[in-house]
Amino acid sequence: MRVAILASGSGSNAAALMNHFSNTEGIDVVLVGSNRSSAGVLEKANQAGVASLHFSREELGSGELLKKLETLKVDWVLLAGFLLKIPKEFCRAFENKILNIHPSLLPKFGGEGMYGMHVHRAVFEAEEKESGMTIHYVNERYDEGAIVFQGRIDVSELKSAEEIASEVLKLEHEYYPRVAREIILDSERNIK
Ligand code: GRF
Secondary structure, three states: OEEEEEOOOOOHHHHHHHHHHHOOOOOEEEEEEEOOOOOHHHHHHHHHOOOEEEOOHHHHHHOHHHHHHHHOOOOEEEEOOOOOOOOHHHHHHOOOOEEEEEOOOOOOOOOOOOOOHHHHHHHHHOOOOEEEEEEEEOEOOEOOOOEEEEEEEEOOOOOOHHHHHHHHHHHHHHHHHHHHHHHHHHHHHHHO
């Protein structure tokens, strides 16, 4: 299966995915795309020998990026710290073939403006006992797609939002590659 990863930031999750899939029979990461030309994720793609692409918000909105992915015969799109909303047409073209990772236990601390440290600060200020990460399908309502996996940690003893962020990121790196692999390979088995 051919996979594209979209990210807007440093790309540590993208790197974990590329690393894991480089040893996975049946999954090839064919593109890493970012809406930010300075994003660390593009450099990580180059280091991993994966084609990288900078695209604009307009190219996402106009369907230009979608055309590029279809030309590349991409089967699955994995979002890994991607901050733009996926257009409806894009969601329809890749229906049930887009996954996202969110750094909280959705539906808590999800939705508009809830990304990166905003999430962990809100969890810390709410004095939550636990936090974690959520892997979910992406539909046009973004963080509301069907949840496929949640990893939980006890954060009651952690002393800052930064500590929560660091512990949640470890969970993300551990589980996103494995869960995405199972879902992608299962989808291929189901086709046969
Ligand atoms: C992660 O916390 C992920 O949950 C969220 O954005 C962050 C991406 O971090 N969607 P990185 O760019 O993969 O290091």
